[in-house]
Amino acid sequence: MKFPVYKMLCTTAMAFVAATVAQAQENVLNLYSARHYQTDELLYENFTKQTGIKINRIEADDNQLFERLKNEGKNSPADVILMVDAARLWRAQTDGLFQPVKSTVLESRIPANLRARDEGKGAEWYGFSTRGRIIVYNKATVKPEDVATYESLADSKNKGKVCTRSGSHPYMLSMIGSMIERNGEQATEEWAKGMVANFARPPQGGDTDQIKGVATGECGVAVANTYYYVRMLRSTKPEDRETMSKVSFIWPNQKTSGTHLNISGGGVARNAPHREAAVKFLEYLSGNEAQAYFANGNNEWPAVPTAVAKNPALESLGKFKAENISIAGIGKNQIPAQKILDRAGYK
């Protein structure tokens, strides 16, 4: 009775090996992406048109992707992993999910401060679009000069007015990580305590909920990523137009460090079965046309300085001074940032 079972297992194993070899030789790319926007369809179609490489997409939110990649381990079919926010890219890197990529195309296209640190073998991830973290305020109850910097939100004059999403969310951890880089841990901890003292309500919801809270007057001021603000600006729903009529925004820290920037980005998976195709795909993403699709999909700016994405709503926000800090440094600061939040009681 044992023989058939053994034989069956053996056949299954051989079939598996054959399938894996066939898959590796096939002209495909397995893309694990935390992005899912309509314009991405064209982005992927054009890659297939140019290279003949078919893209299999697994789209899920970042936490689900982390979980899946962890469970798949060394046998993961993932070739390219796309994530949003430096804190998540850094976590993926420290979890060993990426492999370094040396590419003269990527090195010449993606600015050095928008990629992982290169230890001589190439960077493990590259940023492909950027977003800013802005301060949104209620036009009737708050004077913009009172909320001109991230630091000013913790000032006692803003008591009872401040709203944010959870401090532990990657967008907040990255923003606080940049503060640690600029002001040091001690000053950042004082800031966090000041924020907690100024809350209009306990941290809750996402960035869009903060904008809505500001509009209703429950909050006087909040922080949000630029693309949430632009998405609301572009909305034709009457309730969104009403919301946006009550609020305005400022580019934070224009006289000092500049507005905090973050990225969407990605890299080649550690055990990518189609490594060559994966590198080709990242290089493709750095091209002018792909940059425009990638950025516009989520109302972001292209990471490549010479790429142009026509987005009137985003352009209507105007020009601003962005912070000039390595995104890789911000990512690694999320651990001290979380400790500071815990000590300050910033949920």
Ligand code: FE
């Ligand atoms: Fe987001």
